Amino acid sequence: MTIELTVKGMSCQHCVAAVTQAVHALDASATVNIDLAAGHVTIHSTQPSDTFCQAINEAGYTATVDTSA
Template identity: 40%
Template sequence: MPNDKTFSFAVEDMTCGHCVRAITSAVEAAAPGANVSVDLASHRVTVSGAADRSAIAEAIAAEGYTPLALDAA
């Protein structure tokens, strides 16, 4: 889809494998078909193939984490 983009977030309170699974599941539910890549060591979540950055941030926040967008608005 032409509106699909890649968004990156710093999620400093993501600290373990459970966090990775919770965030991945939440993002996949909010943006079906998107590709979610999580780097636990750098606390970075990258989502490609998604159209709405705010929906992704809200999904991460709903799981109890604090996403900080790393890309331009």
């Protein structure tokens, strides 16, 4: 399934790497696409979106499910 998230607090490639690492810690086979400028993260995974939000929040960012997608 495709999960669309809005992530606040990302400002550089280190942030992109940290968010990607948080996602892959939950699902190593997940596909992660990040639009840094828009603060938008697209994840292709079978895991529920809430688990990714929690992991990204624990990494120091603010993640919410993007309901407009």
